[in-house]
Amino acid sequence: xxxxxxxxxxxxxxxxxxxxxxxxxxxxxxxxxxxxxxxxxxxxxxxxxxxxxxxxxxxxxxxxxxxxxxxxxxxxxxxxxxxxxxxxxxxxxxxxxxxxxxxxxxxxxxxxxxxxxxxxxxxxxxxxxxxxxxxxxxxxxxx
Numbered sequence: 001x002x003x004x005x006x007x008x009x010x011x012x013x014x015x016x017x018x019x020x021x022x023x024x025x026x027x028x029x030x031x032x033x034x035x036x037x038x039x040x041x042x043x044x045x046x047x048x049x050x051x052x053x054x055x056x057x058x059x060x061x062x063x064x065x066x067x068x069x070x071x072x073x074x075x076x077x078x079x080x081x082x083x084x085x086x087x088x089x090x091x092x093x094x095x096x097x098x099x100x101x102x103x104x105x106x107x108x109x110x111x112x113x114x115x116x117x118x119x120x121x122x123x124x125x126x127x128x129x130x131x132x133x134x135x136x137x138x139x140x141x142x143x
Contacts, residue, residue, distance in 0.1 A: 005113040005137060011069045011097035016061060018053065018123065020089045026057025053087035058129050062119055065095045066133045070115075074137045077114065081131030091123045100132070104139060113139035 016022075027037035032054045035042040043051045062081055067074045087093055101116040114136045121129040 005070075005099060005102050005115045005139065007099055007102050009099040011065070011099075011117070014065050014068070014095045016093045016095065018087045018089055018091045018093055020051065023051055023053050023057070023087070023089060026060065027054050030054060030056035030060075032056060048086070050088045053128075055081070055083055058083065058087070058121070061093075062095065062121065062129060062131065062133060065097065065119065066117060066135050069097070070135055070137045074135050076133065076135055078134040079131070080133075081119070081129050083129055084127040085123060085125035087123055087128050088125075091125070093121045093123045093128050095119060095121045095129075097133075111139045112136050 024038045027033070034054070036046060036048055037051055037054050040051050043049075059079060059081060063076055063079060066076060097117045097119045099115050100118050103114050105112045105114065114134060117133045117135060119129070119131055119133055120127060
């Protein structure tokens with residue numbers, strides 16, 4: 001299924017509860033065994049109030065946010081993010097996005113829209129993640 005993508009389009013917000021399970025599972029899945037992502041006592045000894053989410057989990061959640069919106073035919077071309085305020089257990093991160101730019105490409109078989117989406121993920125402390133994602137989606141026309 002194709003969809004129209006327009007510059008200025010706002011993506012609906014996605015609320016993600018930040019649980020201990022999410023933080024630990026994300027660290028394990030990405031083979032990030034740093035203690036600050038799974039051991040609250042050691043995290044406190046290192047100056048953090050609790051365990052916190054790693055960048056690879058955040059990166060995956062940003063990718064999920066984009067593909068959930070644009071659908072199963074969406075292809076992530078580039079994800080460029082920066083971390084800010086940590087995601088601690090018990091908080092909620094709200095992802096929001098805005099399509100900044102769209103380019104259309106058409107050949108004999110396909111028509112594709114490539115969009116650049118600005119993404120922000122905020123929690124109770126501030127902005128956890130900011131960045132841009134480039135995504136391609138079928139846009140109708142020749143197929």
